[in-house]
Amino acid sequence: MRIPQEIAETIVGPKAYGENKPVDDAFSYLRREMPLAIAEPEGFDPFWVVTKYDDIRTVEGQNELFHNGDRATTLVTKEGDRMVREMMGGSPHLVRSLVQMDNPDHMAYRKLTQSWFMPQNLKKLEARIREIARGAVDKMAAKGGECDFASDIAFLYPLHVIMEILGVPEEDEPTMLKLTQELFGAADPELSRTGEQEMTDEQRVLALQETVGEFIAYFSEMTKDRRAHPREDAASVIANGQVHGGPLGELEAMSYYIIVATAGHDTTSNTTASGLWALAENPDQFAMLKKDPSLIPNYLDESIRWATPVKHFMRTATADAEVAGQKIAKGDWMMLSYPSGNRDEDVFDDPFSFKVDRSPNKHVAFGYGAHVCLGQHLGKMEMRILWEELLPRLDSIELNGAAELSQSNFVCGPKHVPIRYKMN
Incomplete structure (x- = not known):
């Protein structure tokens, strides 16, 4: 079954994600009419589009049958794929992080830092993260009742947390933010x-290559330093880590730094900005949350569902298979659409409404199965602490102009959320 061309073009178009509604409408149509079907937008190899919550979990739960690394793990044009393979000696990946790995490498590399991001270890960081959160709230209060919540607060707070954990000095944080935005916002002017x-396609791939090159130059220096002078930071773990009985491969080590330094804050920033935007547009929900702060964990999960910052990952079938009654052939490429899964009417009651008390809320924004987001506990802890500090001091909030989303079909979220507010 082939998806109508207009819808196929919409679900790959960065601008459509910057507007939100065209993508929501396209996925709503697909869930209803053709929940698992083939798209063939111009310039792309054909791929299956997986739009239903249960089907996404089915694919993500079978890591041997549906691989991450055999083809590009994010959507790429034919020309983009050709260029990357030419640059990378046949590999479809500019970087090789946990996201691009299958077992046995995936589990071996994941274990290196897994304990760092587990709740019991994160407890040790709570006091310091609260200090950083209070600083962010004080900064917001000092702005006199108006700010761009995305760029002034939501981008900078999680960035500072993850850079401390990684071991990047504060003066280099603006560079890390700029490179992250270039990496994920490559299609946004x-x-x-x-x-x-x-x-x-050529300009975009070359720009991405330059951005990745800057990251690699930075973290190569950091690796030398941490091998000579190890510290209590994640960079030292990566620099001195052992996998399969030897040090990490150079590309794998650099990619590890890059994923921690980018995904480690950008998705949290997107969710934080989206959650506040939703409260500004839904005063009744803000009032409910303000009245009952015990709803903060529910509100966070709803913010994560609402934002779904990672829009898709791709999988490749390693053998003939069947999903939702459709025959998938070995080698077929599949797009897992997380925003669609998180708006699935069969799973979420009134999915297009933002509800701070939504429960249960088993969203798929962090993925599912072996590749579930490594930093999910850290991200939720950062957001919980920020709202525990901000909510008691925030008396009112409203939009102060048009909020804007970035243009990207991969990782996307608010880039501007102008607000007017009163704080005590």
Whole structure:
């Protein structure tokens, strides 16, 4: 079954994700009419689009049958794929992080830092994270009742937390933010490296290669330093770690730094900004949360579901299979659409409404199965602490102009949330 061309073009178009509604409408149609079907947008190899919550979990729960690393793990055009393979000696990946790995590598590399991001270890960081959160809230209070919550608060708070954990000095945080935005916002004229309104596949791949190159240059120096002078930070774990009886491969080590330094804050920033935007647009929900702070954990899960910052990952079938009655052939490429799964009417009551007391809320924004987000506990802890500090001091909030989303079909969230507010 082939998806209508207009819908196929919408679900791959960065601009559509920047507007939200076209993508929501497209996925709503697909869930209803063709929940698992083939898209063939212009310039792309054909791929299956998995739109239903249960089907996404089915694919993610079978890691041997549906691989991450055999083809590109994020959606890429034919020309983009050709260029990356040419640059990388046949590999479809510019980086090789946990996201691009299958077992046995995936589990071996994940174990290196897994304990760092587990709740029992994170407890040790809580006091310091609260200190950083209070600083962010004080900064917001000092702005006199108006700010861009995305760029002034939501981008910077999780960035500072993850950079402390990684071991990046504070003066380098602006560089890390800029490179992260270039990596995830490569299709957004405001965030991209080139600032071009429209980019060809070649320009985009070359810009991404330059951004990755800057990350690698930075973390190569950090690796040398941490091998000579190990510290109590995640960078030292990566620099001195052992996998399969030897040190990490150079590409794998650099990719490990990059995923911690980017995904470690950007998705949390997106969710924090989205959650506040939703409260500004839904005063009744803000009032409910303000009246009952015990709803903060529910509110966080709803913010994560609402934002779903990671829009998709791709999987490749390693053998002939069947999903939701459709025959998937060995080698077929599949797009797992997380925003669609998180708006699935069969799982979520009134999915297009933001409800701070939604329960249960078993969203798929962190993925599912072996590849579930390594930093999920840290992200939720950061957001919980921020709201425990901000909520008692925030008396009112409203939008102060149009909020804007970044343009990306991979990782996307608010880039501007102008607000007017009163704090005590």
